[in-house]
Amino acid sequence: MSGTDDSNAFVPSRRTVLVLGAAAASTVVTVRPALAQTAGSVLNCEIPVPGPHAGGSYIAPDGSLVAPGTPGAAPPLARPLRGEEVKTLLRSGASPAGVDPSAAQAYANYIRRLQAGMSGFTCYASLQMPR
Amino acid sequence: MAGSRYIADPESAVTKVALDGLAVLFHEPSGMTHIVASPAPEILDALQQGPADAAELLRRLHARFDFEGDEAIHARLGELEAAGLVRRA
């Protein structure tokens, strides 16, 4: 690798300690395309729960999609959640108006699992806050 | 896991910038940027000597560094493999 640091120079006389089993989770962080900070300025958004790709599915407590009627799972929401409602839900767990509080966590987890290409993702990305 | 041999891209495929203790890598084949902490850069350097399985890689690292807990090498290789910075031979 090119660069200015000297970590690839072998210097047998001065041995360094290496921490292989890093306590921290990961030693590799990949930069992903970011809309997070900007999207607040570019859209007034909504998140359907679940998205049209999974119409009719119920939401398990961990946020995954399951068959309609699965015990312990929450039914689809009748209306999409507005950006501000999602923000409150993700931050404090407080459920939006008209939403069953006992199912709020399932909906929050569903939103956390959204990925690019899925309906609601850009909205979710816009609500995520670093630090 | 034992027996899988790992390959890293050649030096020319990665641009490295050192920023206070971390390395920021621009990986040409993917166009992706990775911010890596020790021991990831050391592992990538060690693989520059050629493909190696976990045992061989540990031998190379022990020749340069003091460390314990060899079994963590598999987790580290897994991260690098998922990021596309190393691949199996």
Next chain:
Amino acid sequence: MRHRLALQIGPVAFRIGSAWRSPLDALARLYAGYPAPADGLCDFTVRLEPERPWRRFLRPSVAIRGDYVLPDAAPLALAHGLLAAEMGMNLQMALGQRTWLLLHAATVEKDGRAIVMTGESGAGKSTLAALLGERGWRLMGDEFALLDLASGALLPFPRAISLKNGAIGVMEAEAAADRFGPRLAGTPKGDIRHLRPNAEAIARMGEGARPALILFPRFGSAAAVRGVGQAEAFMRLTQASTNYVALGRRGFDALANLVRGVPALAIDYPDTETAVGLIADFRRELAA
């Protein structure tokens, strides 16, 4: 489209078409004094159109569309059409800009040295930039900073400043009434009022500046300043950029050069006046 307007802001030209007259009238008033794009040629097209054909008349709601669009966008009320036009321009920049590294940041300049302030929405960077713009600094932009990939200079993008809620009153006390747009009450982001940058900011919108300081401001806590390491600054700036990844190696080089060449600080501040004071101190230190 039925109604249309072209605007040049810094180096970028927009063509805005609308199914209704009122949003463009408001936009033209807000951007009074800005030059028209040369030969009418534009970088991006924004469209304000009814979400369904009948929604032009029946409970009119404005869908934000254009060359680049996002799913998940909900329409705005026609009364908030000016906000829709502004968001439409932001959207084109966020999704379509590939010439400069786009940072979600406010920038002010004095003596050719620019301070880049970036942070999440609500960190107060817009208000801070607006206030500095009235206190002897040149406002380069309150929303997006454009970093030139080859030279490392910052280019101005002095859009109208989007003031929210409490910031509206703060700025009404500072700037002349004729520079303000209408107060937009009850938008999804609260009350909003736009402020046209002052004449100097508009007159010098073709003139770049060297970055001298990167600030990560955070509004709402007791005043505190801490240094931000290069790796952290790098990571945070990638997250403040919508086109970093798409620019590839050129973006990487430009950002690495920026964080290695320019100091970065995180500041907490309880009120805007405190922040203005802190920034005056930084400037004296940078000049020293």
Next chain:
Amino acid sequence: MTGARSLVRALRDPGSVGACDWNGLVSAARAEQLIGSLAFRMEGRKLPPRIEAIFAAARRDAAHVRTRTLWEAEMCRRALAPLGIPVVLMKGTAFHAAGLEASLGRSVGDLDILVPRESLPAVESALLDAGWERLKQAGGYDDVYYRRWMHELPPLIHKDRDRMIDVHHTILPLTARPRPDAAALIEGSVALDNGLRVLAPADMIVHAAAHLFADGDLAGGLRNLWDIDRLLREFDSVDFRRTLEERARLHQLAAPVGRALRLARRLYGTPVAAGRLTVADRLFEARLLARNSWGQERGKLLRFAFYLRGHLLRMPPLMLARHLWTKAAMR
């Protein structure tokens, strides 16, 4: 001249663009995902500075798209290599991987691959192990529908790279009337240096024509037709024309291929022997050109008719009714 019409003319003959409506041309090209292709066609011409800057940025962006596309294919290769099966890249990814003219400025969204049908379960589980995730709920209506009737697995998305993969086992839904010979597609495919494969040239065109005219609603059709134009020009020879005819017949897709040739010649001036436009061809042409100089879609009725046609092609009317009914009930 409407946006789409001026776009077609500019692609066909870049020299013909004078002091035209540049703004409309750029908007139509962006809307049709042809801005990259147009930027390469315009390279080296004397243009107004702002327009030249737009095209220069589009060309740089195209380089990024190529890198990202080839990388996604490479990560897929790594995930599937242990299976030892043929993996055939399709559509945009294939054009880039094979370095074809059609890849110049070509945008690419999803990664499309073709694998032998009997390998589908192994492919799916290898992808799931390598970080791809299901987009649709396993066992739900859509999931079951895909597995039973479609020519591909339900789409998967990669958890870190946010990119979708469509794993095909043939090139048309099983409910469609033509039955392409999937085994022959794989049999005839060509290996690249890295072990991945692409369809043989004639099959590439047959697939592009099938995708455009025998499946779907023609949205984004100008780009697909541009692919066909570029491929035909690159591969053209007397032998190739014969091979193309044979392969089109083999895959029961002679009609869409014929229409593709006629419309490519009509819109892009592709130098191929093709018959006169039929009345239906003219409707297709109108649908393809239904975009104005603000980038807006025009011809609402026409577009709706093609939307319905897209569904009808995929399944018999009774099945379609049941499908739409179930989907509506899920809303």
